[in-house]
Amino acid sequence: MVADFRSDTLTKPSRGMLDAMLNAEVGDDVWESDPTVKELESKTATLFGMRAALFCPSGTMANQIAIRLFTQPQDEVICDSQSHIYHYESAGPASNSGVALKLIQSQRGIIDARQIEKSINPKDVHFPPSRLVVLENTCNKGGGYSYELDNIREISELCTSRSLSLHMDGARAFNAIVSKGYSSEQLGSHLDSISICLSKGLGCPVGTVLVIKDPELLFKAKRIRKAFGGGMRQSGYLAAAGIYALENNIERLTEDHENAKTLWKGLKEYGLSKEAPEPETNILIFTPGSKWNREELIKELERLGVLSVPMGDDHIRLVTHLDVGTSHIDYALKCFKSLS
Ligand SMILES: *Cc1c(COP(=O)(O)O)cnc(C)c1O
Numbered sequence: 499m500v501a502d503f504r505s506d507t508l509t510k511p512s513r514g515m516l517d518a519m520l521n522a523e524v525g526d527d528v529w530e531s532d533p534t535v536k537e538l539e540s541k542t543a544t545l546f547g548m549r550a551a552l553f554c555p556s557g558t559m560a561n562q563i564a565i566r567l568f569t570q571p572q573d574e575v576i577c578d579s580q581s582h583i584y585h586y587e588s589a590g591p592a593s594n595s596g597v598a599l600k601l602i603q604s605q606r607g608i609i610d611a612r613q614i615e616k617s618i619n620p621k622d623v624h625f626p627p628s629r630l631v632v633l634e635n636t637c638n639k640g641g642g643y644s645y646e647l648d649n650i651r652e653i654s655e656l657c658t659s660r661s662l663s664l665h666m667d668g669a670r671a672f673n674a675i676v677s678k679g680y681s682s683e684q685l686g687s688h689l690d691s692i693s694i695c696l697s698k699g700l701g702c703p704v705g706t707v708l709v710i711k712d713p714e715l716l717f718k719a720k721r722i723r724k725a726f727g728g729g730m731r732q733s734g735y736l737a738a739a740g741i742y743a744l745e746n747n748i749e750r751l752t753e754d755h756e757n758a759k760t761l762w763k764g765l766k767e768y769g770l771s772k773e774a775p776e777p778e779t780n781i782l783i784f785t786p787g788s789k790w791n792r793e794e795l796i797k798e799l800e801r802l803g804v805l806s807v808p809m810g811d812d813h814i815r816l817v818t819h820l821d822v823g824t825s826h827i828d829y830a831l832k833c834f835k836s837l838s
Contacts, residue, residue: 500803501826501833503761506670506698506754506780506819511739515701518742524734527553528724534734538741542694542707545744546686550716551709552723553737557582557669559728560693560708562590565630566722567715568663568690571596574626576617580607580639582667583632594726598626606775607640609633611652618660631657634667635674635685639809642758642781644674647684654688664688669695669706673779676751686711699751699780700743701820704736747820754780757818757827764831768838770795782816783809795837802833 502508511519525531539551554560561583565575575591577583579601583591591597600617602609619625631653636644657664666689668674675682686692691710696702710719723729730736758777765771765784774784786795792812799806809815818827 499826499829500805501822501830502805503816503818503822503830504805504807506817509698509701509820511701511703512820514746515739515742518738519735522734522738524732526731527733528729528731532732532734532737534741535730535737538737538744539707541741541744543709545682546689546692546709547683548686548709548711550711550713550719551707552716552719553730553733553740554693554706554708554723555704555728555730557667557693557695557697557706558587558590559723559726560706561587561632561665561667562594562726563708563719563722563728564665564691564693565591565597565632566595567710567719568630568665569595569597570629572626573629574598574600574619575630575632576600576602576614576628576662577632578602578604578607578609578634578637578640580604580637581632581634582638582669583634585639597629600628604640606643607634607637608643608645608649609653610649611656614653615656615660618662628660628662630663630665632665632667634669636670636677636779636781638669638781641775641783642670642673642777642779644678644778646678647680647688650685650688663690665690666692668692669698670779672748673699673751673755676749677755677779696740696743699754699819700740700747702736702739702743705740707740750820751780754818754820757822757824758782758816760827761816761818761830764834768834770834770837780818782818783813784816785812786814798837799833802836804830804833
């Protein structure tokens with residue numbers, strides 16, 4: 499058996515999703531004539547209480563479009579030091595938008611209004627104007643922890659009072675939503691935009707929706723997407739997978755969260771982990787127990803068919819998702835036991 503915990507991007511479309519894709523009505527979306535893309539966009543916008551949305555090829559592109567949308571060259575974007583936009587988007591903010599990033603140190607990737615307020619630059623030619631705040635919810639590198647709604651509300655109020663825009667990298671926003679129990683509409687009410695990955699826990703092959711509060715910005719966002727090479731043609735086949743995922747794969751994310759907790763308990767019980775805070779959602783990051791060298795542990799697990807990835811200097815990451823069921827979890831626990 500192979501229990502693949504390397505990433506929730508590895509999920510493959512289910513039979514039901516493939517059927518939905520096969521039956522999609524499509525057109526040319528650059529010509530604005532693909533009804534299925536339009537349906538996905540309006541459905542996602544409505545979920546977040548917003549009025550505009552744009553289907554993008556990837557989460558990276560959606561974040562990069564948002565940054566370009568709300569900034570000008572020489573501006574500064576405030577974000578957590580563990581952010582995806584900083585670590586994993588190939589200096590996109592610098593090359594696509596000409597902006598600087600101001601990094602805030604945090605526990606678990608969650609920052610607050612006080613920290614943000616302190617990092618807003620004064621009006622002075624030496625400093626880039628602070629223009630945009632990006633929050634990552636849940637934060638991947640932080641270990642999959644999510645924001646409290648009150649924290650987001652305070653940050654949103656600060657942004658409004660200081661004329662900053664607020665974008666959320668919501669690649670795993672639905673993991674946060676089912677974990678914390680707030681609604682997508684409540685979350686959206688505090689944001690200017692949010693990117694929602696369909697190709698992670700929601701199980702689609704491709705795609706992210708960028709949801710935008712101000713419908714007047716949609717044309718500009720579309721133009722940026724075009725310039726980035728992200729205008730797609732019969733993308734309704736992919737959008738159909740997205741619609742299917744929004745209808746079928748959200749509530750079940752709680753199973754992934756339970757599975758991650760079960761793995762966490764097993765690692766602890768069998769002495770494979772040293773430091774590992776309890777996971778909240780579907781990401782489990784841990785330091786190997788004292789008898790293990792990290793690379794050896796990853797290799798031993800791989801030999802048994804339990805796949806993980808290294809993260810940072812000394813951590814290992816396991817991610818639960820749609821394509822790992824209880825049989826995989828039981829098998830992983832057996833393997834952990836055999837290594838104890
Ligand atoms: C995966 C991910 C993205 C986008 O990744 P793509 O591979 O470009 O779709 C953005 N932010 C976070 C936090 C992610 O985990």
